Amino acid sequence: MKIVIMAGGKGTRIAQVNATVPKPMIPIEGKPILEYQIETLKNQGYTDIILIVGHMGNVIQEYFGDGAEFGVQISYIIEEQPLGTAGALYFLKDEIKDDFLLLNGDIIFDVNIQKFLEYHCKQGTVATILTHPNSHPYDSGIIIADEKKRVINWLHKEDERLWYKNRVNAGLHMLSPRIFDLFTEVKKCDLDRDILKPLIKDRELSVYDSPEYIKDMGTPDRYYAVIEDIKSGKVSAKNLKNKQKAIFLDRDGTINKYVGFLTDINEFELLDGVADAIQMINESGYLAIVVTNQPVIARGEVSVGELQEIHNKMETLLGQSGAYIDDIFYCPHHPHKGYEGERPEYKIECECRKPKPGMLFAAAEKYNIDLRESWMIGDGENDIEAGRNAGCKVCSVGNVEIENVPRYDSLLECIKTVLEKR
Template identity: 35%
Template sequence: MKAVIMAGGKGTRLRPLTSNLPKPMVPIANKPILIHIIELLKKYDFDDIIITVGYLGKKISEMIGDGSNLGVKITYSWEDRPLGTAGSVKQVEKKLDETFLVISSDILTDIDLAHMLEFHKKRGSVATLALTRAEIPVAYGIVFTDENGSINRFKEKPGWSEVFSDKINTGIYILEPEVLRFIEEKQEFDFSKQLFPLLLERGDPIFGYIGDFYWLDIGNPKKYIEANHDVLIKKVRVNVAGEEIKEDIWVGEGTDVNLEANLWAPVIIGQNCKVEKGAVIDRLTVIGDGVYIAKKAHVKRSIVWNNATIREGVKLENCVISSRVELGADSIVQTEAVIGDDCEIGNESVISQERKIWPNKIIESGSRVTTDVQLGTFVRRSFFGPNGITGMINFEITPEFATKLGATFGTLLKPGARVVIGRDNKNISRMIKRALIAGLMSAGVEVYNVEIMPLPLIKYAIRVFNATAGVSVKNPYVNRDSISIRFFDQDGVDVNRNIETEIEDIFFKDKIKRVEPSRVGEVLNPVRTFEVYLNDVMKYIDYSIIRKQQPKVILDCANGSSSIIAPSLFQKLGCEVISLNAQLAEGRGKKNSLTKDALLDLSKTVRVLGADIGIALDEDASRALFVDSKGDIVEGDTALALFIKFRLNERKGGAVCVPVSASQVIDQISEENSGVIIRSKIGYRPLIEKILENKCIFGGEETGGFVFPEFQFARDGILASAYILEQIVKQETSLKELLSEIPRFYMVKKVIEVPYQYRGKVMLQLVEEAFGHNISTLDGIKIYFDYGWCLIRPGPDENTFEIYAEARSKEEALQLIKHWANIIEDIVHSIETGI
């Protein structure tokens, strides 16, 4: 007899199990669902089978073939677009010239098809639906029948007040060919929603068959695990692969189970597996083919697919591990968690219950995964990075995540704390900020919402309002699909690693403490921030001399939050201001004003309009770069050297902090002006920490970040721009003339790819390569030569290294870069090939 198996669905609810695999090919007890269905059909002489396929259909046809190895004949019908359950069967109407069966490919059942067929014929039915009884029928379409099985009504997804039947449609039908003429060709058409109600309306005889059989819709990971367990406890009658070596313990050919391993029935272990001494394969576990299970591993109630590796001390409970997953030593995967194909889970990691990890992810050792991991490649043990918490909006960082994060921070601060929070001008930032506010309020925190605000002003507001802490939310221009959340202490400094660890501990271990309703925090919208900041800048800067000169300034605000304050500040200082990219509207995308192209545009404008200076602020006004009156772009290192010279002259010496990558010329300037240079690791936080530790009078980076500790412990591009204007006017010269006093130097930078897992080996071999040279290992390895230096360090991106070089000429600097880049490439090649 003929049967049609509907296998065109995407299996969305089963992802990540179905990310690379069609849903019908997902294994139940080490055998694809589709094979179980084909074996059932064959048992009842349905041996001429048509499979309708769509999503990943080629994989189905390649894996199943023509059915000859299963003792049946199989042909395929391809859907180039979704046609619905009935529409897919309509495509093969010409092949269905007798009574035929239709069955869904995402169910597990042991229905007696012979008895159902007999029922169908005896009733003279044109359509017989296999029905089963459900304890909670509201999740399904219910069917009303009389005592003879005749169907008299359908109800899709009823409410509890409409549940007058517990019979539900199983997706198994016996049909007469004549019903196909009512299905529209090449149109999406559904059996239960359209065809069967139509037949009922026509008065055609349709019946519901209820027998004593097992049926389960494998619609989600929980049901998938349940299906495997039901096979093991023999709740459903299916064929189990492998030899039953003991009661309810099945083991496949070529599998090596150590005599001192513990197998507790019922379990299924596939072919060519290795189970080490002391490993425990606990009840209700299915192990696929080619799986390695190390000593002290404990696998309980779990489903493990082919070629997975389970290292020493791993604990799995009631979870699903897909193909080729590697679980590091002592990692834990909790109940109903699902790990997709080809993932690497680091040692001592914890995958929390019900979490899903999509294929090809690498989870760093010691991580605790409490949210689904769908995008990106790496998941670190800490969700804090160099710029706070950054992730894909509505995937990695959702409103729900932000609310929990806000409550976490509030728990850490305790009820009654005061937090300043601000954002950039993007709607996604507003959404996440409001979610954070809700979380903070729930923990009893008083929130000062300063709305759209440049980052230096958010930090400044913490002091202005005597707040306990601060939070900023921004959509970085480098990735328009991401969001960045940063937390600050009472001084406006990014919270330290200890605080980050406490936040993670509260968040991951659900230690959040929310207050009773009467103590929920309030939200205030203060308005004095701009006014106080402007006044304080004008006190710090001698604006009277600027007003006398009235310099012409071209100001690029990058369409960022500085647009709302920077132009007015420079006007108050007495400047003639021409603003570029000073639009805050959502549709006006922020731009990176510090790129070479943007600076060239600024340079052109300065020359055309005869301005005294061009100022480029980044999107949140933390950094600033400059163009002189001739239109020449001032290199970041040159500007840093100039600022240091100004500050040391003003203070008659003192300690100044710069990163390890800053030019050696700075040392020369410091020595000439009674200064002491403190070097920090690259990055904003290491710089601030060193400034605080050494009580520095100034700190800066060659990327345009300048810190005036007397004013605030934060990079402030607006203040830095006002300061350089003051110095130009005070010294009665031009920026061009001031720059001519800075010694000439040449710096270059290069980023090269290095696989993340090779980082350690590359660093060790670089130290060997640098043997005999004077080196520093403050941040990476810095190698000194007579004519310059080269700094090599792992980059902020997982698979990169950064190389910096400085020399007496550009050619020498480029040669240094090329030489050490070649050495790194040779090291990587040697690691990969063993040569």
């Protein structure tokens, strides 16, 4: 598979770090960002690389040459005049005949590319973009997808939004050669707005959601954060080929104030310190995964869409404080039948309702999680039993005393202690 890297940006916002080289050549620990990208790709067997260069492109060409010194084969597309983030793809119409990976040249990442490619081929769409949660969704474009992972809306930074799922475009795109049908002439165009977003109306844009490490160098703060993540080994550790560790969190009474069966979105309110606690999980390298029983679906009190909106509010509020959830698993079932307004299809004995460990097992399969090195934290006995049944370490928060289980008054206190035990 060919890899196309857009390496022509000027990097206006990050110029104060280093304005003497093009953005993809800004060094981290003595090595350009672009070299980290090429090493990551080569280590996974992807060595056929095309670099699209423009601003100070000669610096990139002189450093990498034909790629032989770096164990890869590099060719170049040179923008004689700026063509935006996608215009230069026109010159690849006759060269690329198969699916290919297109990525931004200003990101540090370590992603299981083969898994991404297989997912894209299974979706069968013109394009699949890798999405992930980030710590600043309020100033990022938000990608909204349906249950089949087809994009139904793309909110740009300037678009009005209320509650939203924290999923943003990470800058890695799997593209079918059918994408070239959209390029009929050489002209400046924007990849997101002019090429990808128009695919939505024909359901030809999919999302691949991943918690793996991807961070752009758009600002000095993010640049320095990446340096620390590389030093700590966090970047490579987050690749899903490696065993992951997770902190599983109950929702009601652990993340938000307990109000009984929560059916009104206006009653959802984060507990004090929760955003700080989850931000600590994010920074630690653990996955932050919510596992919650939601029998309000079976009881007919909340629709699946209404529950999603409640979760969107949770993600929005967390994102406003720089925290994010990697995934949410919920059980909609309830075994007891015979109530007015209930939904019979959800009135079943299932394997996902806590204290059964089904949601934790599903997360472990999806994200290659080592459950023995993971934690389950909740405010009730069902949470603790589910964690134990999955083989996790456990602790509780709130007022309920559970025999032989450490209890903390708040999630923040609990997370501080858990992370100290690593």
